[in-house]
Amino acid sequence: DAGVTQSPTHLIKTRGQHVTLRCSPISGHKSVSWYQQVLGQGPQFIFQYYEKEERGRGNFPDRFSARQFPNYSSELNVNALLLGDSALYLCASSYRGQGNNEQFFGPGTRLTVL
Amino acid sequence: GIQVEQSPPDLILQEGANSTLRCNFSDSVNNLQWFHQNPWGQLINLFYIPSGTKQNGRLSATTVATERYSLLYISSSQTTDSGVYFCAVEQGNQGGKLIFGQGTELSVKP
Known part of the structure; x- marks a missing residue:
């Protein structure tokens, strides 16, 4: 079975631009979470979606938004990019939304903002 | 919010050595995962x-939830074990949000 997939793998943008990152969960998983990992730190939670509804939001500005589609895939959108948005963006999928709920991560999208 | 602390922050081993990584957390959790x-x-x-x-295999883990810590044991380390090891926890009322520690960077020398 395929694991979590993310696209693109790498992306270079300039300040002020918009970016869309995509994630497909493991087949049968209904929850997708997004994390941002800057160099030298652990991943930071951005959003969780379960059954197409937002179930959790981390401490990120409104420039960050996401959605989940009927097939449980998800998009993360970031508007008005800043240099500080340069990071590895990780998507995780799980079967349930919370509780006794192992999460599995995709390979990530490495975003560079110039 | 809950704090997750990992120790040591860095570890250098010779191939074949054993090691123990520790993860302490400041509140009760209902999910704990170790990642490489x-x-x-x-x-x-x-x-x-x-x-x-x-x-x-060569890895094992123990979590003592009542004392709020988890240990990851790596035995007979290999160069392919190099990388960063993260502990992450989830609390029951936090919508599937994993809180990560800062990681332990392991380097195994041949």
């Missing part, structure tokens, strides 16, 4: 272990 992040950034699941002990 490879040089390409992929987070690889090692253990899902909210409590108890599990073993997988």
Whole structure:
């Protein structure tokens, strides 16, 4: 079975631009979470979606938004990019939304903002 | 919010040595996972272990939930074990949000 997939793998943008990152969960998983990992730190939670509804939001500005589609895939959108948005963006999928709920991560999208 | 602390922050071993990585957390949790992040950034699941002990080959983990810590044991280390090891926890009312520690960077020398 395929694991979590993310696209693109790498992306270079300039300040002020918009970016869309995509994630497909493991087949049968209904929850997708997004994390941002800057160099030298652990991943930071951005959003969780379960059954197409937002179930959790981390401490990120409104420039960050996401959605989940009927097939449980998800998009993360970031508007008005800043240099500080340069990071590895990780998507995780799980079967349930919370509780006794192992999460599995995709390979990530490495975003560079110039 | 809950704090997750990992120790040591860095560890250098000779191939064949054993090691113990520690994860302390400041509140009760209902999910604890250990990950290995490879040089390409992929987070690889090692253990899902909210409590108890599990073993997988040369790796094993123990979580003592009542004392709020977890240990990851690596025996007979190999150069391919190099990378960053993360502990992450989830609390029951936090919508599937994993809180990560800062990681332990392991380097295994041949």
